[in-house]
Amino acid sequence: MKKQRICIIGDGLSGLTSALALKNLQNIELDLILNEKKKIGDTRTTAISESNFQFLKTIIKNFNSKLFWPSKNIELFFETSKEQINFLNFEEGEKNLMYVCENKKFKSLLLREIKLKKIKILKKKVSNLNALKNYDLIIMCLGTKSPLYNKVTNGRTIGKDYKELALTGQIEKNLKFMKAGQYFLKDGPLAILPFSKNKFSFVWTISKDLFQSKSKNIKNFIEKKIKNILKINENIKIKHLKSYPIKLNLETKYFNDNALVLGDGLHRVHPVAGQGFNLVLRDIKQLKEIINYYSVLGIQFDNSQILNEFTKNRKPENILLGLGIDVTRSFFKKNNYLDPVKKIFLKNLNRIPYLKKISLKISDTGLNFN
Ligand SMILES: Cc1cc2nc3c(=O)[nH]c(=O)nc-3n(C[C@H](O)[C@H](O)[C@H](O)COP(=O)(O)OP(=O)(O)OC[C@H]3O[C@@H](n4cnc5c(N)ncnc54)[C@H](O)[C@@H]3O)c2cc1C
Helix, strand or coil, X not given: CCCEEEEEECCCHHHHHHXXXXXXXXXXXXXXXXXXXXXXXXXXXXXXXXXXXXXXXXHCCXXXXXXXXXXXXXXXXXXXXXXXXXXXXXXXXXXXXXXXXXXXXXXXXXXXXXXXXXXXXXXXXXXXXXXHCCCCEEEECCCCCCHHHHHHHCCCEEEEEEEEEEEEXXXXXXXXXXXXXXXXXXXXXXXXXXXXCCEEEEEEEEEHXXXXXXXXXXXXXXXXXXXXXXXXXXXXXXXXXXXXXXXXXXXXXXXXXXXXXXXXXXXXXXXXXXXXXXXXXXXXXXXXXXXXXXXXXXXXXXXXXXXXXXXXXXHHHHHHHHHHHHHHHHHHCCCCCCHHXXXXXXXXXXXXXXXXXXXXXXXXXXXXXX
């Protein structure tokens, strides 16, 4: 059988991970196209669920577990005018619930493995899909927006502009019993993510208006808030402060002919639940299974069949989870009328073990309950 030619475009986490997932499939020839431009390093961290972490281990032979800091607990807090209510704690005995890794180190790990597996790398900026006519399947992992998507997605999206910014940064502090936490503050959700013994990152989503009003002293504003919620007396210093505009964008059309969109281009979700790349990893896992099925049987790619099957399998979950995350964000948004009711509801949440279990399951494996 003639080998089927696949090309993956994009050097973000989605493109690099897809290349590793698809590399060793039978009857496949794979090229990875990376942008020529030198990039400023990504100083964010990414939280990965247990099942996705296990999947990464299956596709990265020279996996370095030390780069991924495990958390066995995740604490959730709700800020009212008077107090900070710790309304839910996730833990499952000795089981790790998530792993946090610095994006820069994660990408280096993926690139090293790509070189070891001798995946063919082409360095160029693709500006027209016609230049890739010789491929049986084109996988575009080009981030949130690219003119190359226009031919595929038709602008049929579920979306909104939150008019918010996610502020991210890192803090070095030797804190005893540092735990991962999500703080639903009046100004917006703030995630605290330990990624080493004495370092943690944060993601705080606030409105653009608030950001503007504090822009002259934004570092000070964040440091004060973090000291306050973590009850730290000494000074702390933020490194690598960055901001990202936050939008919801859920595509309804995943492919056209033999070109598929994958990664943040398919679904861009609010960072409140740390699910963006976790959704991508579940997509990659599914795509790998479908392509493997066809290639093992030696069936020539009829791409619409493969890509139809992928869309049918992944679109409902991606849309449901994307909207679910949006509802979560709205629920915790400050509302003077509803906040007293929310407080009563949240105070009782820890007593409903089933709800806790189901939330944990969804954030680990999505809507796949097998
Ligand atoms: C603040 C924040 C915090 C987050 N935290 C988490 C978290 O804790 N957990 C989680 O699961 N997810 C999280 N996410 C989501 C996660 O960061 C993304 O899902 C992940 O980085 C995947 O991105 P990507 O590879 O799809 O896109 P990108 O990282 O944008 O990569 C796309 C790449 O394609 C390249 N490219 C574009 N056009 C071309 C072209 N024409 N030719 C060649 N190359 C091209 C670009 O240069 C770029 O490098 C977070 C997101 C944000 C904004």
